[in-house]
Amino acid sequence: MSRETIEAPLGATAERQAVLATSGEAPGKDWVIVTRGIKREYDMGGEIVRALRGVDLAIQRNEYVAIMGPSGSGKSTLMNVIGCLDTPSEGEYWLNGTRVSSMSDDALARVRNKEIGFVFQTFNLLPRATALHNVELPLVYAGVSAVERKKRAREALSRVQLDGRMEHRPNELSGGQRQRVAIARALVNNPSILLADEPTGNLDSTTSEEIMRVFESLADQGQTVIMVTHEPDIAQHARRVVVLRDGLIASDDRRSAFVEKLGLA
Amino acid sequence: MPFFEAIRLALQQIWVQKLKSFFTLLGVMIGVTFLIAVVSIVGGMSRYMTEQLVGKIMAVNSFELRHRPNINIGDHDDNYWRELRRRPRIKESDIEPVTSALPNGVLWAAVGYDNLAASSRYVAKPKGVTAFTVTDDYFTIKRMAPVNGRLFSPQEFERGMPVIVIGQDVANYFFPALDPVGRELTIRGIPYQVVGVMEKQGSAFGISFDKFIVAPHKSPINRFVNAHGVIDAIMIQTPSREGMLSTMETVRQVMRARHGLRPSQKDDFELETSDSALEFWNKIKSYLVIAGVALPAIGLVVGAIVIMNIMLVAVAERTREIGIRKSLGARRRDIMSQFLVESATLSTVGAAFGVATGFAFAKLIAAVTPLPAAVELWSVFVGVGIGAGVGIVAGAYPASRASRLDPITALRAE
Numbered sequence: 001m002s003r004e005t006i007e008a009p010l011g012a013t014a015e016r017q018a019v020l021a022t023s024g025e026a027p028g029k030d031w032v033i034v035t036r037g038i039k040r041e042y043d044m045g046g047e048i049v050r051a052l053r054g055v056d057l058a059i060q061r062n063e064y065v066a067i068m069g070p071s072g073s074g075k076s077t078l079m080n081v082i083g084c085l086d087t088p089s090e091g092e093y094w095l096n097g098t099r100v101s102s103m104s105d106d107a108l109a110r111v112r113n114k115e116i117g118f119v120f121q122t123f124n125l126l127p128r129a130t131a132l133h134n135v136e137l138p139l140v141y142a143g144v145s146a147v148e149r150k151k152r153a154r155e156a157l158s159r160v161q162l163d164g165r166m167e168h169r170p171n172e173l174s175g176g177q178r179q180r181v182a183i184a185r186a187l188v189n190n191p192s193i194l195l196a197d198e199p200t201g202n203l204d205s206t207t208s209e210e211i212m213r214v215f216e217s218l219a220d221q222g223q224t225v226i227m228v229t230h231e232p233d234i235a236q237h238a239r240r241v242v243v244l245r246d247g248l249i250a251s252d253d254r255r256s257a258f259v260e261k262l263g264l265a
Numbered sequence: 266m267p268f269f270e271a272i273r274l275a276l277q278q279i280w281v282q283k284l285k286s287f288f289t290l291l292g293v294m295i296g297v298t299f300l301i302a303v304v305s306i307v308g309g310m311s312r313y314m315t316e317q318l319v320g321k322i323m324a325v326n327s328f329e330l331r332h333r334p335n336i337n338i339g340d341h342d343d344n345y346w347r348e349l350r351r352r353p354r355i356k357e358s359d360i361e362p363v364t365s366a367l368p369n370g371v372l373w374a375a376v377g378y379d380n381l382a383a384s385s386r387y388v389a390k391p392k393g394v395t396a397f398t399v400t401d402d403y404f405t406i407k408r409m410a411p412v413n414g415r416l417f418s419p420q421e422f423e424r425g426m427p428v429i430v431i432g433q434d435v436a437n438y439f440f441p442a443l444d445p446v447g448r449e450l451t452i453r454g455i456p457y458q459v460v461g462v463m464e465k466q467g468s469a470f471g472i473s474f475d476k477f478i479v480a481p482h483k484s485p486i487n488r489f490v491n492a493h494g495v496i497d498a499i500m501i502q503t504p505s506r507e508g509m510l511s512t513m514e515t516v517r518q519v520m521r522a523r524h525g526l527r528p529s530q531k532d533d534f535e536l537e538t539s540d541s542a543l544e545f546w547n548k549i550k551s552y553l554v555i556a557g558v559a560l561p562a563i564g565l566v567v568g569a570i571v572i573m574n575i576m577l578v579a580v581a582e583r584t585r586e587i588g589i590r591k592s593l594g595a596r597r598r599d600i601m602s603q604f605l606v607e608s609a610t611l612s613t614v615g616a617a618f619g620v621a622t623g624f625a626f627a628k629l630i631a632a633v634t635p636l637p638a639a640v641e642l643w644s645v646f647v648g649v650g651i652g653a654g655v656g657i658v659a660g661a662y663p664a665s666r667a668s669r670l671d672p673i674t675a676l677r678a679e
Contacts, residue, residue, distance in 0.1 A: 080673055085592060085673050105597065110594065112594045113593065113594020114594070124585070
């Protein structure tokens with residue numbers, strides 16, 4: 001079965017253990033994300049909320065990972081930390097061989113621009129800008145020239161089959177088309193990871209399937225994809241499923257094991 | 266954030282909300298309007314004063330020896346006026362010693378003048394005219410020429426013949442639809458023959474410079490203009506500006522000697538130049554400039570506050586957009602400059618409208634009042650520059666607030 005052949009290298013748990021154990025050292029170049037003992041605490045009016053209580057996670061290049069968990073499990077916080085929108089209170093986070101856990105705001109902005117492509121549940125497109133301009137935005141902040149920007153934005157929109165919709169504004173597009181614009185925007189800078197937060201949360205089931213097929217094909221082309229979701233049938237599209245509970249990793253399985261556990265097979 | 270993109274966005278914003286933008290920009294607009302209007306009017310008046318008014322009263326490179334200044338403006342105490350009243354008049358007997366001390370090539374003319382009533386047989390009602398009695402070189406110094414008739418001959422000067430040349434207003438009033446040359450004008454019962462009509466001198470602030478008659482110094486009119494042996498001024502013109510100061514010093518020494526002044530005593534006469542005549546105008550101008558800066562400043566402060574308010578609202582409304590931009594890699598300075606450019610554009614548009622209405626306002630004032638207006642090109646740049654400056658100052662706080670937003674919180678905003 002072709003699926004099994006893709007899954008095979010992902011079961012390398014021993015390697016993962018090894019990379020997580022060597023605290024303070026830069027991981028090898030195959031490892032896109034390595035977090036060691038990440039904690040995140042919030043001070044909510046005098047009360048300390050522990051959203052993450054020591055998360056060890058290692059993700060290799062080309063993996064397609066779903067992060068699951070009930071609300072309050074810390075999956076949004078973990079996504080914010082992985083996406084460099086937030087910094088951990090404790091622990092180390094290595095992104096693509098660079099330690100980003102103690103960087104300044106502006107340095108993190110650079111990292112987000114270069115390394116991370118976001119796809120949000122609510123699309124988060126600029127309402128007054130055309131699809132093409134929305135896709136151009138990350139290149140604007142990367143300092144790419146206008147001509148080059150247009151060219152690359154067109155290519156990215158072609159990749160998600162939106163050739164005929166480039167000059168449309170978000171309100172002239174369907175939900176699925178909007179999310180594909182968002183995916184094109186996330187891909188336009190050739191990021192190390194595609195980070196999707198409930199990408200199908202605002203879509204009907206048919207459109208959801210369509211978007212999941214886009215992610216699938218991107219993963220097949222070698223794009224590292226990390227997806228946060230609370231829906232098991234969305235998570236089962238990924239090849240590895242990490243489940244969080246109370247700020248800790250509860251399970252970290254290959255898809256086959258996950259499907260078995262839920263009895264979805 | 267590219268510069269032009271931000272400008273385009275700001276202009277789009279203005280266009281979409283025309284009425285709101287109008288009220289937003291009103292303060293800046295009014296401020297710049299006043300600034301441009303005041304600058305134009307002060308500039309116009311300044312040009313007018315130097316070229317027209319003082320230029321007409323005073324000839325170029327010339328000064329006048331008088332017993333008191335011709336023009337007095339400003340704060341002077343009683344002692345000043347008392348001192349002026351004690352001054353002796355300039356006498357006819359002063360003419361010879363003063364003029365014989367002048368270097369070669371320097372022109373001079375003795376001048377006396379007063380307002381006298383005149384009448385002619387063609388008009389029933391007598392009317393006041395300014396009567397001048399002058400010596401030979403007066404017309405050369407003043408560069409006045411007749412448009413009709415002639416000037417006085419040396420014999421007429423020498424003998425003090427009852428002849429006059431008249432200004433345009435005098436010609437028009439006393440000789441309606443007639444050629445004045447050869448006709449008579451009566452002053453204090455004595456008829457004077459008009460030999461020439463002078464070219465138009467124009468007016469300043471609605472005061473005409475064409476209500477004059479000029480007669481030879483020795484003509485009978487002189488005794489009605491001044492008491493016997495007294496003159497009002499000796500007008501002295503040097504060939505160049507450089508020679509003027511030393512010539513003034515020569516005249517000063519002659520007069521001090523004649524009045525028997527000790528070195529410790531101040532001059533009891535006046536050497537008036539066009540610069541000293543302009544002094545009073547420069548004083549008025551400084552007050553006008555202060556008013557011209559203070560009034561617009563109030564408008565600009567109000568305008569800045571309104572723009573700051575609007576920008577704070579814009580930041581609040583677009584929090585999510587800021588979050589999106591930050592998540593895509595916008596740094597603080599990217600967000601900061603986006604909002605700064607936006608508020609500067611907003612304010613500059615207001616200033617541009619202000620420049621236009623300011624000029625219209627100045628033109629309107631020039632049209633309905635005797636005040637002149639000159640459009641100064643630099644004031645356009647200053648006006649627009651001030652607009653951009655106000656926008657940047659007013660936008661600084663909202664922009665810095667926007668740039669410091671936390672991306673996670675901003676993304677969650679509705």
